[in-house]
Amino acid sequence: MTDVSEMKIVVNRNGPYRVVGGIPLAIETITPNPAGESWEWTPGRSFEASAEYFLCRCGHSKNKPFCDNSHLSVGFEGKETASRRPIERQSEHFDGPTHVLSDDEELCAFARFCDPGGKIWSLIEQTDRPEVRELVVREAFHCPSGRLVLREKSTGKVLEPTLPPSIGIVEDTALKCSGPLWVRGGIRVESADGRPYEIRNRVTLCRCGASTNMPFCNGSHASIRFQDGLTRESSP
Secondary structure, three states, rough: OOOOOOOOEEOOOOOOEEOOOOOOEEEEEEEEOOOOOEEEEEEEEEEEEEEHEEEEEOOOOOOOEEEOHOOOOOOOOOOOOOOOOOOOHOEEEEOOEEEEEOOHHHHOOOOOOOOOOOOOOHHHHHHOOOOHHHHHHHHHHHHOOEEEEEEEOOOEEOOOOOOOOOEEEEEEEOOOOEEEEEEEOOEEEEHHHHHHHEEOEEEEOOOOOOOOOOOOOOOHHHOOOOOOOHHHHHHH
C-alpha cells in the first residue's frame, strides 16, 4: 500500500477531486440501532483504486462516485469557502470532569452519532462516570468529519480513533440519502491553488455540490436528499 505521505486529494477548480496515491475507496453506511439512532458504520462494496482517479464533486455525474465531466455541462461553481484557521482555534470547547470536548460546528456532516444515549454536549459533563465516559468517547470517535474532538484533561492528549488511510462513500439509511466523502487516516487535502488544508485524521468532503463550506461537507446533502444510486437503501 502507498505510504500516506504520497497520498493526496486535490480540489480541482469548479471540477472534481483528483485522488492520488491509490487510496482505497469503499461504501460506508450509517447503520441505526433499534431506536433509529445512528449507531455503527457498516462497510460496503469497494471500488478499484487506481494510482489516480477523479471523484464527482458537483453531484451530477451519472457514474458516481466518479466524475464523468458533468460539472462542465451544469456549470458547476465549487468555490472553496472553508476557513484556513486550525480547527483548535475555530472550535468551541466544553469542559468536563475528565475530558474537554472541542466542537467545530461548521464541519458538521449530519451523521448524528453524537445523539444516542444523550447528546454528547450534555454527556461531557458526566465523564467522571466510567459508563458515560465510554459513551462520550464512542460518540466522538464515530463522528466522520472530525467536528468533535476529545482531549484528556490529565495528560492533554488528543484522543483519535485508528483509521487506515482510505475514503468512505457515506450512505445514510435512516435518512434515505447519500452523504459526503469520509477521508480517513491523515490524507492531505489540497486546495485548487495548491495550498494544503490542515492535515487531520478524519474529514468529510462535499460531493452533493450544495455545501456552503466547500470543500468540506456541512450537511446540505441531508436537506436536498442527495441520491447517488449506489445502494438500494439510498435509492429514491
